[in-house]
Amino acid sequence: MTGEPSMRTACVIALTFLVLAASVRAGPVVTLSVSPAVISQGGAVVVTVTGDLPDGTLQVRFAGRTWPLYRDSNRWRTYLGTDPNTAAGSRAIVVEIVDHDSIQILARRIITVRRVAFPRRTLIFDPETLALLTPEKVAEEQAKVAAGLRVLEPAQLWSASFRMPVAGTITSPYGVISIYQGASHGWHHGIDIAAPEGEIVRAANGGIVRLAEPLPLSGDTVILDHGMGILTFYMHMSALDVTAGERVHTGDIVGRVGSTGLATGPHLHWGVRVNGVYVDPLLWAH
Ligand SMILES: [Zn+2]
Structure with missing residues (x-):
């Protein structure tokens, strides 16, 4: 009987240790x-x-x-x-x-x-258009886009689902491997929507215009920042109806369909980028 109190103390200490160990192991909830x-x-x-x-x-x-x-x-x-x-x-x-x-x-x-089996497409550009594709032009375009996207909005600016920016036939889906000049030029970062030259292009959702200017390869381009790393891209347009820094709402006119830059005819290239990764736009709008 004389050993009982010290035994109890030992048990309490052991229990306390167990509880402490458990709370440390569990970490934050x-x-x-x-x-x-x-x-x-x-x-x-x-x-x-x-x-x-x-x-x-x-x-x-x-x-x-x-x-x-x-x-x-x-x-x-x-x-x-x-x-x-x-x-x-x-x-x-x-x-x-x-x-x-x-x-x-x-x-x-x-x-x-x-895994998705992305198809391949062969493109034929006229020599004048293809002459745009130089390392200098690629670097110039990348620098302009990077400058436009230096500061992005962390808060969500979009609401409800995204809308298609223009009505038309999808002539090239997302992910297609482009072949021209006998070589693969990577996968398609968006979808091509064929529509008449001058057709109105609308904002797919609310956001801030981060870039609205002619780019060497993508032609007249608008990039919208919808917040939380979600961006939409509108390329090869014939006219720009917004300026960088402007706030737009779903359906606002951002530009007109064209075939500026590396394009084979009037269409809108529409892209959706999610925290740096170009995803399939058709999963965002129908
Ligand atoms: Zn395209």
């Missing part, structure tokens, strides 16, 4: 939701994180890179895009917090990315 769980290459998933988050920078790891998360009232949200280069199969989405040198994993989900 974080809820991660990912939707949908299965996508095809060119699709996107929305990631939402709620809970008591520790100090540090919240980020998502997916497909070999990190993605920003955006504050959205009492939760964090982001969109992860995939393209023909995203490896198909089971892919992990990992939410982690970075605080100085330490990275703590808060939650993890597995999604399935399905």
